[in-house]
Amino acid sequence: MTSAPEFPDLLRLVDERSRAFRSAVSMASTLDVPVPTCPEWTLRDLVHHVGEGRRSWAATVAAGPAATSRIRPPTDGDAAAPREPEALDTWLAASSGLLLDALREAGPERGCWTWWGDSQSPRTCGAVARHQLQEIAVHTYDAQLTVGAPRALPDDVALDGVEEFLFTCCATTSPWPHEPAVVDYEATEGRSWRLRVSADGARIARRPEAGGPGAANDGRETVDARVSATASEIVLAAFYGRRSLEGLTIEGDRRVIDRLIAWEPE
Numbered sequence: 001m002t003s004a005p006e007f008p009d010l011l012r013l014v015d016e017r018s019r020a021f022r023s024a025v026s027m028a029s030t031l032d033v034p035v036p037t038c039p040e041w042t043l044r045d046l047v048h049h050v051g052e053g054r055r056s057w058a059a060t061v062a063a064g065p066a067a068t069s070r071i072r073p074p075t076d077g078d079a080a081a082p083r084e085p086e087a088l089d090t091w092l093a094a095s096s097g098l099l100l101d102a103l104r105e106a107g108p109e110r111g112c113w114t115w116w117g118d119s120q121s122p123r124t125c126g127a128v129a130r131h132q133l134q135e136i137a138v139h140t141y142d143a144q145l146t147v148g149a150p151r152a153l154p155d156d157v158a159l160d161g162v163e164e165f166l167f168t169c170c171a172t173t174s175p176w177p178h179e180p181a182v183v184d185y186e187a188t189e190g191r192s193w194r195l196r197v198s199a200d201g202a203r204i205a206r207r208p209e210a211g212g213p214g215a216a217n218d219g220r221e222t223v224d225a226r227v228s229a230t231a232s233e234i235v236l237a238a239f240y241g242r243r244s245l246e247g248l249t250i251e252g253d254r255r256v257i258d259r260l261i262a263w264e265p266e
Contacts, residue, residue, distance in 0.1 A: 005160055007108040010129040011100055013157055017136040018096040021050060022089055024143035031085060037142045037242045046146075047088060048081045050139050051095035055079065057132060058098040061125050065111030096136075103129050120171040120204055121164070131168055134161045138240050145242075158231035159189055165239045166193055166204040173201040174265035181224045181256045185238070187231040194223075197260070225252035 005013065025031070031044035038046060052075065059071040073079060082088050106112070108126030121127045137157045144150045153161060162185060176197035184207065186192040192207040227238055229248045237243040238261070250257055 004130060004163065005156065007126050007129065009156075010126070010133055011103060013154075014129065014133045014136060015096065015100060016154075017133065017140050017157065018054075018093075021136060021140040021143050022092055024140060024147055024149065025092075026085075026089065027147040027149065031088075033146060035142050035146045037145060043143065043146050044083075044088075046139060046142060047092060050136065051081055051092045053135065054095040054099040054132075057128060058095075058102040061099070061102040061106050061110075061112055061128060063113075064106075065113075067113040069113060070115070099132065116168050118171075118173045118201075119168050121168040127168070130160070130164050133157065134164050134235075137161065138236070138242065141236060141242055152230065152232040153235060155189060155231065158235050159187060159191060161235040162187055162191070162231050162239075163193060163204075163206070165235065166195060169239070170195060170202050170260075171204050172265040175199045175201060176263070178256075178259055181253070182221060183256060183260065184223050184226045185234060186226060186228040187234060188229065189231055191231075195260075202265075223252065225250065225254070225256045227257060 025043060025047055028043050031047065032042050035041045035043055035046050041049070052073075055073040056070060059073045060067055063071055075081070081091055103125055106125040108124060108129070110125045111123060112125045112128050114121075114123045114128060114131075116127075116131075117123070121130075134157075137153050141150060141153065152158070166185065176199060178197075180196070180198040183195045183197075184192055185195065194205050194207050196203050196205075227234065227248055227250055229237070233243065233247045237245050237247055238257075241261075245257075
C-alpha cells in the first residue's frame with residue numbers, strides 16, 4: 001500500500017476498530033480500573049471520551065464547511081452516557097454509528113472544520129475519517145492493555161497511521177526552535193517518510209526507498225536521524241507515547257528525536 005486507504009476502506013476500518021474497542025471493554029470485570037496509558041483515567045472515563053468524541057465529530061461533520069469550531073453535542077437526556085455496562089455498550093455503538101453515518105452522508109471531499117489548519121492534511125471529511133481511524137485505533141490499544149490483552153495495530157491501520165500522524169500532527173508552519181534537521185521514519189513493512197524541520201516549520205515527504213543517517217536519497221541531503229521499526233511500534237511508541245522507545249531502532253543524533261517528541265508547535 002503506497003497511498004492512503006480509500007474512503008470506504010477508512011469507514012470499514014473505523015467500524016472494525018470501534019468493535020475491537022468495545023470487545024476489549026467487555027472483557028473488564030469493572031470499568032473503574034485505571035488505564036495505564038491514560039494517567040488519571042479509568043476505563044469508564046476512556047469509554048466516555050471515545051463515545052463523546054464520536055458524537056462531537058459526527059455533529060461537526062454534519063454541520064458542513066460553515067462550522068467554525070468543533071461542535072459539542074448534548075451530554076444529557078438520551079445522549080448522556082449511562083453507567084450500566086450493557087447500556088453503556090449500546091450507547092458506545094450508537095456513538096460510532098452516528099459518526100459513520102455522518103461521514104457517509106457527507107462524502108470524502110466535503111469541507112469540514114478541523115484543528116489542523118496549517119498541516120499537510122486537507123480540511124475535508126475524508127481527512128477527518130482518516131484521523132478518527134487513528135484515534136480509535138490507539139484507544140483500542142489503551143483498552144486492550146487495560147484488560148491485559150494488548151495487541152499491535154493491524155498492519156493496514158498502522159502503516160497509514162505513520163503517514164497520517166506525520167502529515168496531520170507533525171506538519172506545521174510553526175518554526176522549529178533548534179538547528180534544522182532531517183529525520184527518516186522507516187517501517188519494516190517497506191514504507192518510509194522524510195521529515196524536514198527548520199525555521200519554516202515541519203514538512204513531510206514520502207520516500208521511494210529506505211536510507212540511513214548520512215545517506216541521501218538524492219545524493220545531496222544528509223539525514224540526521226533515522227527511526228525504524230514496525231509501523232505499529234512507530235505509531236504507538238514514537239508518536240503517541242503508548243510504548244517505550246526501546247522497541248525502535250534509532251540511528252544518528254538521538255537528540256533530534258528527543259526534541260521532536262518534546263516539541264509543542266504553537
